[in-house]
Amino acid sequence: MGDRFVSDRIVNFAPGPAALPEPVLREAQEALWDLNGSGIGVLEHSHRSRVIDDLFARTEADCRTLAGIPDEYRILFLQGGASTQFAMLPANLLPEGATADYLHTGSWSKKAMVEARRYGNVHIAASSEPEKFSYIPSRSDAQYSERPTYVHFTSNNTIVGTQFREEPVPPDGSWLACDACSDVFSRPIDIRRYGVLYAGAQKNLGPAGVTLVVIRQDLLERAARDLPTMLRYGIHAEQGSRYNTPPVFGIYVLGRVIRWLLDRGGLEATAAVNQAKARLVYDAIDASGFFRGTAREDSRSLMNVTYRAPSVELEADFVSEAEAQGLSGLKGHRSVGGMRASLYNAFPESGCEALVQFMKDFEARRG
Ligand code: PMP
Numbered sequence: 459m460g461d462r463f464v465s466d467r468i469v470n471f472a473p474g475p476a477a478l479p480e481p482v483l484r485e486a487q488e489a490l491w492d493l494n495g496s497g498i499g500v501l502e503h504s505h506r507s508r509v510i511d512d513l514f515a516r517t518e519a520d521c522r523t524l525a526g527i528p529d530e531y532r533i534l535f536l537q538g539g540a541s542t543q544f545a546m547l548p549a550n551l552l553p554e555g556a557t558a559d560y561l562h563t564g565s566w567s568k569k570a571m572v573e574a575r576r577y578g579n580v581h582i583a584a585s586s587e588p589e590k591f592s593y594i595p596s597r598s599d600a601q602y603s604e605r606p607t608y609v610h611f612t613s614n615n616t617i618v619g620t621q622f623r624e625e626p627v628p629p630d631g632s633w634l635a636c637d638a639c640s641d642v643f644s645r646p647i648d649i650r651r652y653g654v655l656y657a658g659a660q661k662n663l664g665p666a667g668v669t670l671v672v673i674r675q676d677l678l679e680r681a682a683r684d685l686p687t688m689l690r691y692g693i694h695a696e697q698g699s700r701y702n703t704p705p706v707f708g709i710y711v712l713g714r715v716i717r718w719l720l721d722r723g724g725l726e727a728t729a730a731v732n733q734a735k736a737r738l739v740y741d742a743i744d745a746s747g748f749f750r751g752t753a754r755e756d757s758r759s760l761m762n763v764t765y766r767a768p769s770v771e772l773e774a775d776f777v778s779e780a781e782a783q784g785l786s787g788l789k790g791h792r793s794v795g796g797m798r799a800s801l802y803n804a805f806p807e808s809g810c811e812a813l814v815q816f817m818k819d820f821e822a823r824r825g
Contacts, residue, residue, distance in 0.1 A: 472787035474661035517713035614641035619764030645729035668708030
């Protein structure tokens with residue numbers, strides 16, 4: 459095997475924080491020293507300076523262009539990760555006594571429901587738990603409550619490697635809320651179907667510490683209860699995500715990643731690349747008599763490819779030998795075991811080719 463796959467950067471299959479586009483990392487290095495010729499580094503600028511005003515405005519405008527986000531939606535850059543959104547969403551928008559419907563597709567939806575129950579009723583409209591979350595319930599599987607305030611789904615399930623192919627269709631008068639942490643901006647999206655979409659940046663968009671929230675303007679006026687100021691969507695919208703000191707560096711990197719996606723041709727082009735990358739790995743799994751995918755075929759995620767080898771010992775060897783070959787981060791989530799290759803937007807196709815080659819070699823030696 460030699461050192462065939464070892465380069466000066468390790469191939470990083472980590473599930474998040476995850477690989478970022480190399481041109482963005484290079485730019486960020488320069489920006490640490492001097493942001494856009496301002497003579498001050500990005501970490502040192504006041505968040506209320508002109509330079510940062512421009513940076514925020516450009517980042518928001520680029521997000522709108524990339525994902526076709528119209529004016530009646532607000533784009534917020536918040537802190538606290540998606541885990542804070544699990545609570546902020548129902549705290550702001552689920553009135554006491556009202557019901558929100560959740561599609562239960564893994565441990566992230568479970569955590570989201572735990573928070574929602576603090577504020578209102580939660581109805582599980584569909585659940586793949588009896589089948590170990592190995593599939594995404596179909597549109598016709600969902601049994602919605604009478605008049606849910608919203609319908610929440612996790613568009614990509616990072617741990618089990620499943621992904622919605624199409625959005626659920628909420629009942630009339632209800633709107634969609636989406637935890638899009640692990641597939642945000644990985645394919646075209648019709649944001650008009652959504653009331654709220656949120657995503658921690660650390661998989662597809664940038665570093666940990668900034669959370670993207672896209673929220674329909676009219677929902678901002680519906681504060682369901684009195685909340686601490688920092689937990690109110692309305693205040694962050696009113697103050698342009700600068701009620702307090704925002705995570706400027708994270709927003710800067712997010713902005714560069716969005717630019718990089720635009721320069722590559724936008725979400726259509728990105729989706730085509732993501733499909734090609736995932737196909738390489740799934741084809742290798744399907745062609746092998748040794749590896750076995752864990753998600754049902756119609757529910758497979760393009761972002762997190764989860765699979766197993768015939769024994770946990772072989773899996774442990776696979777992961778450690780891959781690591782020694784410069785293929786890092788392939789260990790599955792501790793709650794499910796096996797292997798997981800995370801292939802977010804910035805993950806290079808060459809990394810998938812290297813993985814497939816390693817899988818073939820491993821199977822030939824150990825199968
Ligand atoms: N939802 C999903 C689908 C995730 O993958 C994660 C993180 N892995 C989270 C929520 C939690 O995000 P955070 O760590 O930003 O709170």
